[in-house]
Amino acid sequence: MMKQLMLVALGLCAVVGVAQARDTQYKFPLADVLAMPEAQGKLDGSVKFYLAGQATPTVLERKGEDVSNQKTNGMGKADEFGCKWAALSALLALQNKAKQAGANAVVDIVSYYKKNTVASPTDFECHAGAWVIGVALKGTYATVQN
Numbered sequence: 771m772m773k774q775l776m777l778v779a780l781g782l783c784a785v786v787g788v789a790q791a792r793d794t795q796y797k798f799p800l801a802d803v804l805a806m807p808e809a810q811g812k813l814d815g816s817v818k819f820y821l822a823g824q825a826t827p828t829v830l831e832r833k834g835e836d837v838s839n840q841k842t843n844g845m846g847k848a849d850e851f852g853c854k855w856a857a858l859s860a861l862l863a864l865q866n867k868a869k870q871a872g873a874n875a876v877v878d879i880v881s882y883y884k885k886n887t888v889a890s891p892t893d894f895e896c897h898a899g900a901w902v903i904g905v906a907l908k909g910t911y912a913t914v915q916n
Contacts, residue, residue: 823891838863839906852903853896873911882908
């Protein structure tokens, strides 16, 4: 009986280890995040966001670069919604720091998950695990011409 319990316990540990190791990579349009009902009013329009490679107004001044690494609980959430939620959280953090820096934009935004740069003029990268969904965005605070 004890031997059977040990085998069951080892089997459960193996299943948990596999579940925790999930790291599904997704790419979603940043425009989808900006259009989320949850973004309305929170992203107030005072700071504009421009992905690397996207057409950007003339940059008048660069004010430093930063990373926002945001995560959300993946339990009970569809990966796509969790990814968009984490991306919205990253944009909110960048918006707040841009305001503090006196910037009206964040330019050259790239995905920066585990310090790996992925640039796209339309999409951000997200990683969903068994328990956590994460988005890391790196960008430069700037004053752009209106």
